[in-house]
Amino acid sequence: MPVIVARDLTKVYGDNRAVDGIDFEIARGESFGLLGPNGAGKSTTMRMIGGTLQRTGGSMLVAGLDPAERGPEVRAHLGVVPQQDNLDEELSVRDNLIMYGRYFGLPYSYLRAKADELLEFAQLTDRGKAKVGSLSGGMKRRLTIARSLVNEPKVLLLDEPTTGLDPQARHVLWDRLFRLKEVGVTLVVTTHFMDEAEQLCDRLVVIDRGRIMAEGTPRQLIRQHSTREVLELRFGADRNAAVVAQVEDIGSRIEVLPDRVLIYTDDGEGALEAVTTRGLSPVTSLVRRSSLEDVFLRLTGRSLID
Amino acid sequence: MTEGSTIADLGRLAASGRVPPPEVMARRARRWGWWFFVEAWLLGAKAWAVSILLYMVVTPLLYLTALGLGLGTLVDRGAGSVDGVPYLVFVGPALLVSTVVMSVGGELTYPVMAGFKWQRLYYGPHATPATPEQIAVGQLLGVMIRFVVQAGIFWLLLVLFDAAPSGWSWLSVPVAVLTAAAFGAPLQAFAASLEDEGYQFAFVQRFIIMPMFLFAGTFFPLSVMPVTLQWIGWVSPVWHGTQLARQATYGAAEPLWLTAVHVVVLAAMALGGILVGRRIYARRLGS
Amino acid sequence: MAEVTRGAEPFAALYGRNARAVIERGFKVIRHQNWAVMVSGFFEPVFYLLAMGLGLGGLVGDVTGPDGQPISYAAFIAPALLATSAMNGAIYDSTWNVFFKLRFARLYQAMLQTSLGPMDVALGEIFMALFRGFLYAVGFMVVMLVMGLVVSPWAVLMIPVALLIAVGFASVGMAVTSYLKSFQQMDVVQVVMLPMFLFSATLFPIDVFPTAIQWFVQAMPLWHGVELMRDLAVGHLDVATAGHALYFVVMSVLGVWFTASRLRALFLR
Numbered sequence: 001m002p003v004i005v006a007r008d009l010t011k012v013y014g015d016n017r018a019v020d021g022i023d024f025e026i027a028r029g030e031s032f033g034l035l036g037p038n039g040a041g042k043s044t045t046m047r048m049i050g051g052t053l054q055r056t057g058g059s060m061l062v063a064g065l066d067p068a069e070r071g072p073e074v075r076a077h078l079g080v081v082p083q084q085d086n087l088d089e090e091l092s093v094r095d096n097l098i099m100y101g102r103y104f105g106l107p108y109s110y111l112r113a114k115a116d117e118l119l120e121f122a123q124l125t126d127r128g129k130a131k132v133g134s135l136s137g138g139m140k141r142r143l144t145i146a147r148s149l150v151n152e153p154k155v156l157l158l159d160e161p162t163t164g165l166d167p168q169a170r171h172v173l174w175d176r177l178f179r180l181k182e183v184g185v186t187l188v189v190t191t192h193f194m195d196e197a198e199q200l201c202d203r204l205v206v207i208d209r210g211r212i213m214a215e216g217t218p219r220q221l222i223r224q225h226s227t228r229e230v231l232e233l234r235f236g237a238d239r240n241a242a243v244v245a246q247v248e249d250i251g252s253r254i255e256v257l258p259d260r261v262l263i264y265t266d267d268g269e270g271a272l273e274a275v276t277t278r279g280l281s282p283v284t285s286l287v288r289r290s291s292l293e294d295v296f297l298r299l300t301g302r303s304l305i306d
Numbered sequence: 307m308t309e310g311s312t313i314a315d316l317g318r319l320a321a322s323g324r325v326p327p328p329e330v331m332a333r334r335a336r337r338w339g340w341w342f343f344v345e346a347w348l349l350g351a352k353a354w355a356v357s358i359l360l361y362m363v364v365t366p367l368l369y370l371t372a373l374g375l376g377l378g379t380l381v382d383r384g385a386g387s388v389d390g391v392p393y394l395v396f397v398g399p400a401l402l403v404s405t406v407v408m409s410v411g412g413e414l415t416y417p418v419m420a421g422f423k424w425q426r427l428y429y430g431p432h433a434t435p436a437t438p439e440q441i442a443v444g445q446l447l448g449v450m451i452r453f454v455v456q457a458g459i460f461w462l463l464l465v466l467f468d469a470a471p472s473g474w475s476w477l478s479v480p481v482a483v484l485t486a487a488a489f490g491a492p493l494q495a496f497a498a499s500l501e502d503e504g505y506q507f508a509f510v511q512r513f514i515i516m517p518m519f520l521f522a523g524t525f526f527p528l529s530v531m532p533v534t535l536q537w538i539g540w541v542s543p544v545w546h547g548t549q550l551a552r553q554a555t556y557g558a559a560e561p562l563w564l565t566a567v568h569v570v571v572l573a574a575m576a577l578g579g580i581l582v583g584r585r586i587y588a589r590r591l592g593s
Numbered sequence: 594m595a596e597v598t599r600g601a602e603p604f605a606a607l608y609g610r611n612a613r614a615v616i617e618r619g620f621k622v623i624r625h626q627n628w629a630v631m632v633s634g635f636f637e638p639v640f641y642l643l644a645m646g647l648g649l650g651g652l653v654g655d656v657t658g659p660d661g662q663p664i665s666y667a668a669f670i671a672p673a674l675l676a677t678s679a680m681n682g683a684i685y686d687s688t689w690n691v692f693f694k695l696r697f698a699r700l701y702q703a704m705l706q707t708s709l710g711p712m713d714v715a716l717g718e719i720f721m722a723l724f725r726g727f728l729y730a731v732g733f734m735v736v737m738l739v740m741g742l743v744v745s746p747w748a749v750l751m752i753p754v755a756l757l758i759a760v761g762f763a764s765v766g767m768a769v770t771s772y773l774k775s776f777q778q779m780d781v782v783q784v785v786m787l788p789m790f791l792f793s794a795t796l797f798p799i800d801v802f803p804t805a806i807q808w809f810v811q812a813m814p815l816w817h818g819v820e821l822m823r824d825l826a827v828g829h830l831d832v833a834t835a836g837h838a839l840y841f842v843v844m845s846v847l848g849v850w851f852t853a854s855r856l857r858a859l860f861l862r
Contacts, residue, residue, distance in 0.1 A: 052432050054592055063328070072335050072435035076328035080433035086426040090350045099346040103434035105334025110324055117319055151434075152325040183317040357780065364784070372791035377649075379801045380666075384654035512633045520644035530651050 003028045003155055003186055004049060008058035011044050011210075018044045020210035021058065028154070031187040033201030035194065035292060037304050041210040042190035043083055046159050049188065050075055062155070076104060079148030083159040083190075085140045087132045093143060094119065094128040101150040114150060121176070122146035138169040145176070155186040162196060174199050192304050194292035206296055213299040218292060225298045226290035227252055229268035233261045233275065233282040243280060250274050255297060264294070335435030342436060343444025344451065351452065358452070366460040369401045370394070370467050373525070389527060391471075391556050398469035399478050399551035400524040402460045406453050406482045407544050410490040411515045413449045415507040418497035421445070422590060432591050442498070442587035446491055446580065450483055457482035470555040477554035485547025488572040491579025498586045518544040546571050607856050608712035615704065615717025619724075634725070635732045638678040642671055642736065645796060656798070659820070660829035668742045672822035673795040675733050675751060676758055679726055680815055681786070683759040686722035687766030688782050691859075692773060701860055711860040715767065715852060722763050723756055730755035745828025754825060754838070758818040761841045764848025771852075771859035789815045814844055 004026040011019040019041040026032045034042045047053035048060060051067025051074050060067055067074040087096050097115040098108070106114075119125045122142040124135075132140065141161070148156060161177065162170040177200060181187050189200050197204050198218045206213045206221065214221055231251065235243050240261050248254055251265035265271045268287030275282065296304050325331070335342070351358070378393035388396040421428040421441075428441050457479040464470040470478070493510065500506060521531070522542035529536075539545035546568040552558035553565065623631065646667030658664035694700040704714055730752045737743050766782075773779060792799070792806075793815040799807050810816050821837035824830055852859075 050433060052592060070332075072339075072437060073329060073332040075433065075435045076331040076335070078433075082429060082433065084426060084429075086429040088346065088350065088427055088430065089425055090353060091346075095349055099342075099349060100430060100434065102342040102345055103335060103339065103431050103436045104331045105338060105342070105435070106325065106331070114322075114324075121316075121319055147430075149319065151331060152319075152321055179316050180320055183320045185320050361780075361784075365787070368788050368791055372788075372796070376792070376797045376801050380653045380656065380797045381649070385652040388652060509629070509633060512636055516637060517640055520640050521648070525644065526648045526652055530648050 001028070002026055003063055004188070005061045006045075006049075006058065007060075009045065009048060009055060009060060010057035011041070011048060011053070012056040017210050019048070019055075022205075022207070022210070022212045024205055024212070024215070026186065026188060029181070029184050029186055031181045031189065031200055031202045033197045033204030034188075034190040034207050035192070035197045035201075035204050035296070035304075036190075036207035037192050037296075037302070040192075040207045042192075042207060043159050044210075045207075046157050046188070046190055049157060050078055050080055076151065077153060077155055079151065079153035079156045081145050081148045081156070081158045081161055083163070085144045087140060087143060087147070089131065089133040091132065092129050093124055093132055093135065096132055096143065097147055097150055100147045104151040106151065111150070118146040118149060121149070138165050141165060141169075142173070142176075145173070149180075153185070155188065156180065158187060158189045160190055160192070162191075162193070170196070194296070194304060197292055204292075206292075206299055208296075208300045208302075214295065221292060221295045222290050226294040227264040228266040228290060229264075230288055230290050230294060231263040231265060231268045231271045231275070232284075232286040232288065233263065234259065234284045235261070235280075235282050246278060246280060247275055253298075257303070262294070262297075264290070332435045335440075336437075339431075339436035339440035340443040340447065343431060343441055344448045346431075347444065347448030348451065351448070359455075362456045362459045363463075365405055366401070366463045369405060370398060370463060370469065373401060374398055374467065374469060389552070389558060394467065394469045395471065395556050396552070397525060398464045398467065399475075399555040400548040402457060402464065402478055403482045403485050403547040403551050404519045404524050404544055405460065406457050406486050407489050407547070408515055408519065409453070409456065410449070410486050410493060411507070411511055413452065414446070414490045414494040415497050415510065416504060418445065418494055419500065419504045422498065428587075428591060438587040438591040439584040441591070442494070442584045443580065446487065446494055446583070449490065450487060453483050453486045454479065457486075464555065472555055472557050474557075475555040478551040481547055481550045481554060484572050484576065485543050485550075488543040488547070488575035488579070491576050491583055493579075495579050495583035495586050498583060498590060518542045523548050543572055543575055607710045607853075609708050609710040610713070611709055612713040612716035612720070614709060615714055616720050619717065619721035631725075634682065635729050637681075638674040638729075638733055639736050641674050642667065642740075645670055646740075658827055658829070659823050660827055662827075664827065665742075667740065668744075668826070669823075670796055671737050671740075671742045672751065672826040673793075673819040675730060675737075675755055676815065676818035676822045677790050677793075677795055678729060678733065679755040679758040680762050680789075680818065682726050682729060683722060683762035684766045684782065684786060686718070686725070687763040688770050688773070688779060690722075691718065691767060691770050692779060695770075695860070705860060711856040712853070714860060715856060719760070719763055719767070723759055726756060726759040727752070743826070745826065747825045747828040747830065750825050751822055754818075754821055754841075757838070757841050757845065758814075758821075761814060761818075761844040761848060764845055764852050767859065768848060768851040768855045771855040789813055794819050814840065817841065 002025040006022060006024050008021045008023060009019055010017070010021050022045070034045060036042055044053065048055045049062060049067060051071035054068055062074045063077045065074050088099065091099060094115050097118050098111045101111040101114065119128050122145065124139060124143060124146070127135065127139065132143070135143065145161065158177070162173050165173065174196070177187060187200065189196070191197050201218065203215070203217050204221070205215045214225060216224065234240070237259060240259070241256060244254065244256055244261065247261070247263060250271050251263035253264040255262040255264070263271050272285055272287060293304055374394035374397050378397070381388060381393040387393070431441055432438060461470065461476060461479050464475065497504070517538065521535070521538045522545035523539050524544065528539040528545065549558070549560060550565065550568045553560060650666035653666040655663040656666055656669045658669065701714055705711065734743070734752060769782070792810050793813055794810070799810050799816070802810065817837040817840040821834060821841070824834040824837070
């Protein structure tokens, strides 16, 4: 039985259809992703799952309950990591964990022990007494994630969990989250990073302008909407468009971006050879596997990060 | 989690079995969510406890010495007495109420703004089973606990200054807290409705709090002012609170109906403010 | 301040000879600022004058003026309120305002990335504070005139004296700000200001205090400002008046020197 079911979910702000009738189901223990650019409606969807934002239309069930009607009950099931950290900067790191747990009605005896475990999980044991204001961005993010686990939720909502972190900190976080999934926690992740979606999500929906463009596992999506490989060519900003006519027929599809030309093909090296045979000499060339970025480009004609 | 920790450790972290079922957590939060916010507020206030306490002791000392004793010398020389008592006794309870209301101007303006906007403090508890309505009430109650202490200290000093002859003078403490709520709850609702940087608070300070302090019967009876200006007192929670506090500390004479009006006005403002504030919190956090 | 800036070699590294740019920015801000906010600063002393002077004055009656003649209570406190308002404005501008721009708006950081030096910034900011103080002082004088509280031509000197008081407090305030690290320490400034206002013969003469406390009050700058203003308001000038004025001249010189020596600590941190 799915733990979250959304049907025709809609949120309208004035003329803006932020979420425009989307459907999805999330199974228990699954890691589910919402991939899309900023402003696609991902955070709006997340907040409707927790019932902290009233939907305009459609239906939503979380653990069999409607969050719009039974907000407190639904949120007792959830751990929430918001896009922007909202830690209490005037409290110590440890007190942040304890006070957050109090909102779930958890007793101090439990919370004192739990806070220590969570500090260890977040690698902040030696910073327990420090004020949150003194932490680095990455530490705050880890603390926010640790905080979301204080009520031992079965479902974790992570809104852009690694935005603003350096590459190493991101990998550490992905590792933590992956292990949580392994012990049975359901993850719901929004992201506009295709590598994050590929790393974390068993299954995802590609979302743009409030609508779902495609759904599937990362591999399925790539197989369906892209070729096996991509040849990236840079001829210089002023020449990219000019050479298109000469290479158009090489791959199965071609995309011209302001800074480069993408040739979609199952044999990247072969395509590159074909390009050079025609006497063209790109400034740089790169053969790589197709990614979700290519899927998004194919589906929307736009890039994920603008 | 350090490198050595195992899946088993993590399994315990994610599901130790020591957490009650979600419906139990939700039930507790529905009943006590407002109190959990007060707890968090108190924990935060602990960091400032020493300096706030110092402020709570020093401010009444300064005001009572300067405006009660010093200024009182002039008034008692000129008018003999005010309302049948020495000036210190007359102005003491008014200063108690006024200084508490002045502190409201600091506690229920910028911190509310920080909750919604600057530090987004309200959005943390909002993602838990606690509701926006409970957050609104918790914020107000936390501040009121501070005012119980502040008014209590002021009352003790009044007694030490020999400025509270009545045996009922302790009632000035709940009166001051009620007055703080009567002014604070609507102010909190107003602060919660502001989208910009809160420059309006300077106005509140200069055109509401300061005039209330000066014109609402604190330093002289309302009857000294021209009748056309006496409405300032009638619309000011400070005046209603001050008149009640004066009855408590030295048994100021007032018709019973007027006493009832004071209580009703203060209670209505506090209650109205809370109700409106709860709605604004719910609307703003849920949008 | 001219004696400090004019060709003073030690300050060459601190002064870009372009305080004007800072002042021009100040006026641009004023033009686009919420006018009501700016004007509202004028009302505080006026409210005090109306409430205490007229309301409480009815209970107090006449008090003894600087020349020994009885004057109305309103006439007694009006000069004191002008001195207090000059102090409050100067302290606000030199502590809160400077600290905020330093720490949060990071305005000075941007300014000092250009060819401006810390001295330009300090001079410009002090000028802007004085300009606001000048407007408030003129406004308050008009209120005093309307209320019939101006009885001597010497009273016109209260406006430049308000600026002198402001320079004294602003220069010391800025130097103090160079030592402050957090907003909480800023509250200490308030803790000093409130008793100074309450006890410096503003609302009642200090002879109600024991002698020891009187001496202490007489050491405080605001008391001298209040007495100086009061002497000018009734045109009663004597050696004491000159003494009060001298107090502020010395305080200003020391304050400017102190601030100048702290400029690096204040801005270049």
